[in-house]
Amino acid sequence: MPHKMKTHQGLNLLNKKSKSAVKGREVRSTNRWKRVSQSVRDKYPMCQWPDGCSEIAESVHHIVSIEDAPALAFAESNLIPLCEQHHKWCNEMERGGVSTKFKFLDWINKQENRYEDYFDEHP
Numbered sequence: 001m002p003h004k005m006k007t008h009q010g011l012n013l014l015n016k017k018s019k020s021a022v023k024g025r026e027v028r029s030t031n032r033w034k035r036v037s038q039s040v041r042d043k044y045p046m047c048q049w050p051d052g053c054s055e056i057a058e059s060v061h062h063i064v065s066i067e068d069a070p071a072l073a074f075a076e077s078n079l080i081p082l083c084e085q086h087h088k089w090c091n092e093m094e095r096g097g098v099s100t101k102f103k104f105l106d107w108i109n110k111q112e113n114r115y116e117d118y119f120d121e122h123p
């Protein structure tokens, strides 16, 4: 058989049909997310808030939101470990329609595989 059989297990994030329907909580409930999120916090256990913060990073924030860029939901270069307080601040800003990306430009530039490169490779 020339084509691989499709399986129904898991959430295929790159599947065109489901792409627009992907929501943050769906991503965050996957084992893949748990792995990626843990791996980011293993590397950076502390909150990486650009103004400085001495709290433990309890969550991992999507710099470009999952809704805006589902393809970057698991891209480490699009993730930054934050404490609860700073993650909450970001989420509140974004709920109000304000992008918080400007806060993380230094962090983005520090990443090896920047998500801008990702878009070049996956137009």
Ligand SMILES: [Zn+2]
Pocket (backbone or CB within 6 Å): 047, 048, 049, 053, 054, 055, 082, 083, 084, 085, 086
């Ligand atoms: Zn913090």
